[in-house]
Amino acid sequence: MNRYIKLVNFEISRFIKLYFVLIAITVISQVTGTIMISSQYVNSASEAIYQHGVSIEQFITERGLMSMFQVTASLWFLGPIALCIAALIFYTFFIWYxxxxxxxxxxxxxLMLPTARINIYLAKATSIFLLVLGLVALQLFLIPLLSTILKWIVPVDLRLDxxxxxxxxxxxxxxxxxxxxxxxxLIYYGIGFMVVFIVFTAILFERSFRLKGILLGGVYGILSIxxxxxxxxxxxxxxxPIELLAVETVLGLIVAAMSIWVSHYLLTKKVMV
Amino acid sequence: MKKYWKLISIAVITVGTIGFFYIQSALAGSNYPEFEIETLGGNDEEVQDLVLYGNYMEGNIKGNDFQITAEGIQYNRDLSYFDRLDRRDRFPELKRLQQDYKSFMRGKNSLSQLAESETHIVYADVTGNSGEMSFRIEVLDKEDNEQTAFTVEVPDDEKDSFIYVEQVYMDGEKVKVVTRNHVNGSMDGFTTEIHVYEFNIGDQILTGNEMILSYSEGSTDQTMTHVYKPGDGSKLQSDTHAIFVMEEWETDEEGGYYSQFAESKVISIDMETNEFTEFVLPDTLQGVENTVLLENSQGDSMLYFPKNNEHGLEIVVIDLENEKMDEKRSFTFERDNINMNSGPPVTAIQDGKMYIITQTNEEYALSNIFVVDVQSGELLYEGQITGLNGNVKSMEYFFHIFDMAIR
Incomplete structure (x- = not known):
């Protein structure tokens, strides 16, 4: 257990710099986006109302109220999320290679560490889980913050809280x-983590049998899915529907367990250094 | 411990934040406005079993689907995941069948493909592609719980591209299946045929195939035809008739949709004799989108068309026997707050009572609810849905009821 926690800490430490960069990009982009979009809205409102004599009601009818929806639907908000997702998908491979x-x-x-080799696999998987969930938690922090920024910029009559x-x-x-x-x-992230286990196992197939392993890994992935x-x-x-959910839960657990078991075998018996 | 600070802080922050978010949102529930049914007159027992499904939106963005009962409102996001997974509440009759006959009802989600009698349930389906289509008929004997199933090839199916089962009728050993067959179209347009197929479930054979009528959905003659069945598919229709409403639209030269109503007709098939009649609806029902209810009582089959007009809620009754508007039984509830631009009313009929929801043009009373005795035309209950109390400006929200069920 202790070994496993040490390994997780080690894996996270190796990624932490890049992780902070991802967090910084997300915060900067989403905060900037909120300021930009809110200011643009307020500017066009004051231009319409003070320069063209449009009433507030008419402006709202045409443009709609300003809300966090406009912010979240923008590239400022979704772009860094997509970047984080891409980075973590990449790291799912890179963490091994x-x-x-x-x-x-x-x-x-x-592999020479005096601990079960499956701990390496589980530690790497746990690190990916934690890194993903950390970014989800970041969004939960950021959204209220962005809402507050929006409230500072847009007057109450023009916004939908x-x-x-x-x-x-x-x-x-x-x-x-x-x-x-x-x-x-639990369902969505459970499926996501099951896929991480499958990908890890496919990588270990490749690391065990090299060229032939790519094929084996592919077959394994297709079989699991x-x-x-x-x-x-x-x-x-x-x-x-409820029965389908139960069946899927069981199958998901079976596929995840199968991946861990196959990986355990590959790590102890087949993996090449 | 100090060595692990990165791990510990990420784990604690992550689990804490996500956990707090879900616990808090489960405990607090959503913050959308409350709406309720307010009784204006009549016995409020009449709406005890009523569930209204609708949607509330602010600024086209913020909102959620909801259901309103006499007890109050519940937004979909406040339902548990398992309740949201099981949407059968919308179809109480389907839910009852699935609960009572769980094994037989597996995979059977369409009431139009089912018929129920005192002793049996029968299900009809069409499977396979053009040229190799077959009927699958399944029968459940309620008493000994015995299931039988058989398949019969669809005759002349080379010309059909798709067959929809619209209604199933059972009379002893005889099962009739009303279908709408899409005939492989040419470039000029598509033809649809309405058929009645007859089966004998004792001998497990097809005993009859009658084409009742065919119509073109194409645009060559610059009319579009739209045929639909009364109701929203929430009730079994083991009735004496199969009813279709046929609307013809004039289209522009390119065959564009939604051009102009030309004519609305009713097609009625007597399920016992396959006799088919077609008649044009009275003037008052022409040129508008209609909603229609069918009720059989004391041997009479009546069609009810609830309709908004400038005076109030009009209910046009048509006797299927003589194919005419029954002037004596048609009536109007005079109300001055009905929104004429909100489309046809939302309606349901059950146990001799008609439930009608209309949208109002008022700020805070959003819908009228009428419960009407079908036989006498008497208004048993009247109510309205109220809420908001001026908290939201009318230009900023959207509220509508799109369906209802009677539990």
Whole structure:
């Protein structure tokens, strides 16, 4: 256990600089975006009202009220999120390959550690989980902050105030990152982490059998996804929704367990340094 | 410990923030405005079983779907995930069948493909692609819980591209299936045929196939035809008739949609004899989008068309027997707050009572609710949906009821 926590801490420390860069980019872009979009709205409102004599009501009818929705639907807000997602997907691969391709083959030392080798795998997976969830938590901090900035800039008559939950209800993309209920949160991120396990296992296939391993890893990935999605092709007309959910939960756990088990085998018996 | 500060801080902040967010949003619930049913007259028992489904929006952005009952309002986001997963509440009849006959009802989600009698439930489906389509008929004997199923090839299916089952009718061993068959179209337009297929469930054979009528959905003659069945599919229709409303639209030369209403007709098929009649609706129902309810009582089959007009809520009754408007039974509830631009009323009919929701043009009373005795035309209940109390300016919100169910 202690070894495992040490490994997680080690993996996170290795990424922390880049992680802070991602956080900084997100904060800067989203705050700047909020200021820009709010100011533009207020400027066009004062131009319309003071220079062209448009009434406030008429301006609202034409432009709509200013709300956090306009901010979240903008590239300022979604761009850094997409960047973070891309960076973490990339790191899901890099977290393994850096150990082989860095200056000194670090994986050699890792595998020699006096601990079960599966701990390395689990530590890397845990790090990815924590890094992803950390960015989700960052959004939960940032959205109220951005709402406050918007309230400073836009006068009350011109804006529609929305809470975080109301904002999530209004915007489908946000519902993927922050689902409406905790059960959905577990489902969405559970599926995400199952996929991380599958990808890790595919990487270990490649690391064990090299060229042939790419094929094996691909087959393994397709097989896993096929098992998980099978009910949608076979039983979709047969199962009631709640039963489908139960079946999918069990299959998801089976696929994740299978990945861990196969990886354990590959790490102890097959992996090449 | 000090060594692990990065790990510990990320873990604590992450779990704490996300946990706090979900606990807080589960406890506090949403903050959308409350709406309620307010009784204006009649017995409020009449709306005890009523569930109204609708949507509330502020500034086209902030809002959620909701359901309103006599107890109050509940927004969808406040429902548990499992409740949201199971949307059968919208179709109480389907829910009842799925609960009572769980095994037989698997995969059967469309009431138009089902018929129920005292002793049996029958289900009809069409599967396969053009040229190799077949009917699948499944029967459940309620008493001994025995299921039988058989498949029969669809005759002449080379010409059909798709077949929809519209209604199922059962009379002893005889099962009739009303379908709408889309015939493989040419470039000039598509033809649709309404068929009645007859099966004998004892011998498991197809005993009849009658084409009732065919119509063109194409645009060559610059008319578009739109055919629909009364109701919203929330009720079983093991009735004596299969009813379709046929609307013809004049289109522009390119065949564009939504040009102009030309004519609205009713097509009625007697399920016992396959006899088919077609008649034009009275003038008052021409040129508007209609909603229609069918009710059989004491051997009479009546069609009810609730409609908004400048005087109030008009209910036009048509007797299927003589295909005419029943002037004596048609009536208007005179109200001066009905919004004429809000589309047809939302309606339902059950146990001899008609439930009608109309949108108002008032600020804080948003919808009128009428419960009417079908036989006498008597108003059993009248109410309205109120809320907001001036907190939101009317130009900034949107409220409408789009469906209802009677539990």
């Amino acid at each position: 850096r150990d082989w391709f860095a200056k000194n083959t670090f994986i050699y030392r890792l 929305m809470s975080v939950t109301e904002l999530i209800d209004s915007f489908f993309y946000l519902q993927i990152i922050l689902p409406q209920s905790f059960v959905e949160f 096929a098992i998980f999605t099978m009910p949608f092709f076979i039983f979709i007309d047969y199962l009631y």
